[in-house]
Amino acid sequence: MNSSVLWYASQATGIVSLVLYTIVMLLGITVAGQGTVPGLPRFSVVALHRSISLLSIAFLAVHIGTALLDSYVDISFISSFVPFASSYEPLWIGLGAVAVDLMIALVVTSLLRGRISPRVWRVVHWLAYAFWPVAIAHTIGLGAGKGGLISGWGLWLTIACVVAVGAALVWRVAAQQERSRRTPAQVLEKTRSEVRV
Amino acid sequence: MTAIDNGIREAAVQQQTQVERTEDNGVLPSRPLGLADHRVYYGALPTPDQLPLGELAAKLGHAGVRGRGGAGFPLYRKLVSVSGAARARRVAPTIVANGCEGEPASHKDKHLLWLAPHLVLDGMVLLGRELRATRAVLAIEAGAPHGKGDLVRRVREAVAERDVRQDGVRVEVVEVPGRFIAGESAALVSTLDGGPGLPTYREDSVRERGVGGTPTLIQNVETVAQVALIARYGADWFRDYGTAAEPGPQLFTVYAGRNRPRVVHAAAGAPLWPLIADAEPIDAVLIGGYHGSWITAPMARHARLSEADLDVPLGAGLIAALPAERCGLAETAHIVRYLALESAGQCGPCLNGLPRIAAALELLADPHHASQRNGLLEDLERWCGMVEGRGLCHHPDGSVRLVRSALIVFRTEIAAHRAGLCTGGDRRPLLPAPAPAREYAAH
Secondary structure (H helix, E strand, C coil): CCHHHHHHHHHHHHHHHHHHHHHHHHHHHHHHCCCCCCCCCHHHHHHHHHHHHHHHHHHHHHHHHHHHHCCCCCCCCHHHCCCCCCCCCHHHHHHHHHHHHHHHHHHHHHHCCCCCCHHHHHHHHCCHHHHHHHHHHHHHHHHCCCCCCCCCHHHHHHHHHHHHHHHHHHHHHHHHHHHHHCCHHHHHHHHHHHHCC | CCHHHHHHHHHHHHCCCCCCCCCCCCCCCCCCCCHHHHHHHHCCCCCCCCCCCCHHHHHHHHHCCECCCCCCCEHHHHHHHHHHHHHHHCCCCEEEEEECCCCCCCCHHHHHHHHCHHHHHHHHHHHHHHHCCCEEEEEEECCCCCCCCCHHHHHHHHHHHCCHHHHCCCEEEEEECCCCCCCCHHHHHHHHCCCCCCCCCCCCCCCCCCHHHCCEEEEEHHHHHHHHHHHHHCHHHHHHCECCCCECEEEEEEECCCCCCEEEEEECCCECHHHHHHHCCEEEEEEECCCCEEEEHHHHHHCECCHHHHCCCCCCCEEEEEECCECHHHHHHHHHHHHHHCCCCCCHHHHHHHHHHHHHHHHHHCHHHHCCCCCHHHHHHHHHHHHCCCCCCCHHHHHHHHHHHHHHHCHHHHHHHHCCCCCCCECCCCCCCCCCCCCCCCC
């Protein structure tokens, strides 16, 4: 297979993975912040979060596989798991390896969720907030370079992803603060003032 | 009453100990008893030789004791599962006598602890020996309001009077904040473990893993006192009271008319009416507690005091007659407002549901609003359905039970309110509903 085909396949699946993982992040933040997606019942937000995260594994596998097969740069199989073992772009490939490891931890603990303690799952799942920025750094670090797709529309797409997740995080913190201020007495007062107008 | 029982009472009278028998057959004395008087009045506590291991459990099983804290769970089954968990895990269990009445209108537990603290302590000692418990905790409401004096001090003095070596069980007295849900078993375990004292999600029941992770037997103080009576007088004595399905002497807090509430001793199957006849004319009767149910006056007139006959749980033993000049809707709204404010605010259905239900009931209780707003009943029905069976504890369920019974029992009053009238002349609340001392911390 032509090396440039592999190169583009790797870049394209990388971008698709980024978009999918961004959607997974947005859905996960929605669930954790007890929010809703218009038109969807809560359980389908959870189901969608789970299904899309599994779907993106397929894209990630192609992304890594094509990058390994591509003979233009030499990336070893090991360096796709072991951080900073790559001779080519050790930092950016290394961040990709970190993201892969974190993702494996997230997926494995979620698949075993019924068998492990809820606390372990919860702590590991917080790693999602490390996984996603690392993946973004990997994307920009490699993709924005010479011949990468993170320029022009690709760059704008990445910026849109960052803005979306940032906004979701702000919403989550605000929602949590609003909830923590809510007490039965407050709800009673609020309902009273609403119904008596 | 058996011969033994009468014999003990006779002995008490003959020895001139100034302990008088009361109108309630002497299950509770008429004045507070110290340890010496207590032994004369009730007889000595059976020694471990007189009551070998296993025998107490058998007696309690035969007696058919059910918990007197409100849920009515069979004591024997709890005992078996706690001792089973203790044996399986080789961990010594904890026993907790729960004196956190919580219910503002109920006084029976405080009354019992005031008059006969040693009966509760005896029961704890007996259960402690039977389960080979290493910890025995008596939980009482901090600064428990009691008309006659400082209850916490009285209980501590009673504990100090006892001989720990002879008892074989050392009782710790722990003061628990007097909140409505503080006595819920998981909330109580949380308090005893130094936590916030709120209902929590537990993978295992407290019977498996309770205080400090040990298998924990939590029983209402009245149930514990019944253990002490059964150990002395036997299961047959216990079954002489009440009906086959609801045996045993029980304590009730009775509101009848303008008098202060009384704590009376009664047994299932007795007519209900004599207890509340003083309050005539009455409109309805609240049975069980703030998580209980209203019944109509005609029903109360003919019913017997038993769950089977009333078809509602006797719960924590509250019987409150609502005089005819009072408005049942105003009374219910007042109670439900209290219940909503007592929510720990942990679970969505309770936090968002109960205050809305309370607000809608307040509107319904006010003829001016009830006549102007349509859909109040529909909203209430819908919200009741949405909170029922949800949440960590049964606070929403119990509150909804009260609301539902009010919507049925006071339906003519509802019709009057919707026409802009109220048949109750006196809108002052009858039953107490203290404002929360402090809000539960938000989560």
